[in-house]
Amino acid sequence: MEWNNVLATRNARMKASEIRELLKLLDQPDIISFAGGIPDPALFPTEAFRDAFSAALTGPKAGAALQYSVSEGYRPLRDWIVAEMGKIGVPCTADNILITSGSQQALDYLAKLMISPNDTVLVGWPTYLGALGAFNAYEPSYDRLDPNTNRPAADFATKAEAAGGRVKFAYLSVDFANPTGETIARSARESVIDLADEMDIAVVEDAAYQTLRYDGEAIPPILALEIARKGSIENCRTLYCGSFSKSLAPGLRVGWVCGASEVISRLVLMKQAADLHSATTNQIVTHHVASTQFDAHVAKLRSTYQARRDHLLKALAREMPDGVSWTKPEGGMFIWLTLPETMDGADLLAQSLQSERVAFVPGRAFFADGSNGNTVRLSFSCADEAAIDEGMKRLGRLIRAQA
Missing domain, CATH: 3.90.1150.10 (Aspartate Aminotransferase, domain 1)
Structure with a gap:
């Protein structure tokens, strides 16, 4: 054939x-x-995960670890993430969290949700090549986003129209970015919110490395800055992608998306169609280790x-x-x-x-x-x-x- x-x-x-x-x-x-x-x-x-797997697979609740589960994700893990998001200025509920198979799956789902062929995605120059790989499947065009410059919104819109679509979202890795290691300043994060509001587009915030700060003062995530402006996550256009891959272990493939419940509910439908839910056992053991040793x-x-x-x-x-x-x-x-x-x-x-x-x-x-x-x-x-x-x-x- x-x-x-x-x-x-x-x-x-x-x-x-x-x-x-x-x-x-x-x-x-x-x-x-x-x-x-x-x-x-x-x-x-390793020992903590060994103990967590043993605990998950013994006793009267062992069957639950091997059973189908809800598409949104293991509720105790989502509740733990809610508490952690609150610590970085993102008050939310479990309805604002979807567990994904690593944040890479989150990028794929968000691209599937928003990109039609010839639409434009705003990305850094350079940017995470895994994001480009996820977005490419949905046939977008790209335009260069530099949060440190004041490029007019009309310029982005005109170029996107010439490419045959419209700008759908801006993608940024804001802390210690892959590949450059650079961090986006607070003022630049604020300017991204301004641009997104003016253009009525989404912001995809990749926070895979957010916990690995060695020097300097922590900067609030874009989502936190937007909530401070608008009062509630439900009023925000930023979608925060988190991961346990760099903080605990990548092999379990556990990540999450945090955003307005309207968007999360649409992503849940994608999850149901794609793989039903992330691995139940992996979510349970990740919660056990995160809640005791993170x-x-x-x-x-x-x-x-x-x-x-x-x-x-x-x-x-x-x-x-x-x-x-x-x-x-x-x-x-x-x-x-x-x-x-x-x-x-x-x-x-x-x-x-x-x-x-x-x-x-x-x-x-x-x-x-x-x-x-x-x-x-x-x-x-x-x-x-x-x-x-x-x-x-x-x-x-x-x-x-x-x-």
């Missing part, structure tokens, strides 16, 4: 994730990897990752040649390198794997238009001090040779 004859046109927009492919390199013991933006498995609260465990992560970030920043200052610059993130897992304009990150990676055995992610994949090839993402979450020192020594040597 010639499968291309029956495939939907959206398949042309679907591409393999460069990060997913690079993760295969982790099985090669001689590779020093700064590629995968993944938590250090040595830091997983704060202490996150404190441990912050201490460990901060030390690795600091060590990588020192190694970059020591090993990188002139013409290379990098971000200095206050949290998260990433540092973003800008190379000389004559260099290409993908070419550098190919040479690095062959001669230096150092892996990283080329930056071009994070740009909706495939531009800015002279960029590189480094992740420090799984690299110890020895790996950082040796890896940056090798990478600096290679860059100097190519400059």
Whole structure:
């Protein structure tokens, strides 16, 4: 059979994730990897999860852990999330929470809910490539969103109309963004709300790294700032996507969307049609571990990752040649390198794997238009001090040779 004859046109927009492919390199013991933006498995609260699974699968309630459940998600877990959202300035109820299979599924559902072919999504330049992958299936156009500039709303609208649709939402990773590690200032977050109100569009706030702050003062989420303006989450256009993948463990695939109940109810219908509900057992054990160990465990992560970030920043200052610059993130897992304009990150990676055995992610994949090839993402979450020192020594040597 010639499968291309029956495939939907959206398949042309679907591409393999460069990060997913690079993760295969982790099985090669001689590779020093700064590629995968993944938590250090040595830091997983393994014993706590073991105990939680045991508790969930024993006793009179064991059957419930293996049974179908409600599409909205396990109610005790949703109630725990409600309490945590309240701590960051987002008063809400369980009706404002949908449990998803990681925040990646939340991005897919929100794209499915709002994007028609040729509609426009406003994204950062660069932005999280997993978001681009989720949105691409629904055949949008993209336009560049820079919250630090006052680009007129009419300019966005005119360009979207020329592309054959209208602007539907702005997508932002606001704290320690993947890939740059940068944080959006409070004033810029406020300007995003202003723009969204003027254009009557939604805001999708990706908060996957929100708990991993090492320096500086915490900034309220966009949703919190909007609630402060409008009095209630039910009056807000911001949809907050949270995740346990970076704080507890990614393998359980537990995330959530927080937003106005009108939107959540529509997402619940999508959940019912797609997979009925996220895995019941995983939600139960996530609630058990979160409710007993979340704060202490996150404190441990912050201490460990901060030390690795600091060590990588020192190694970059020591090993990188002139013409290379990098971000200095206050949290998260990433540092973003800008190379000389004559260099290409993908070419550098190919040479690095062959001669230096150092892996990283080329930056071009994070740009909706495939531009800015002279960029590189480094992740420090799984690299110890020895790996950082040796890896940056090798990478600096290679860059100097190519400059």
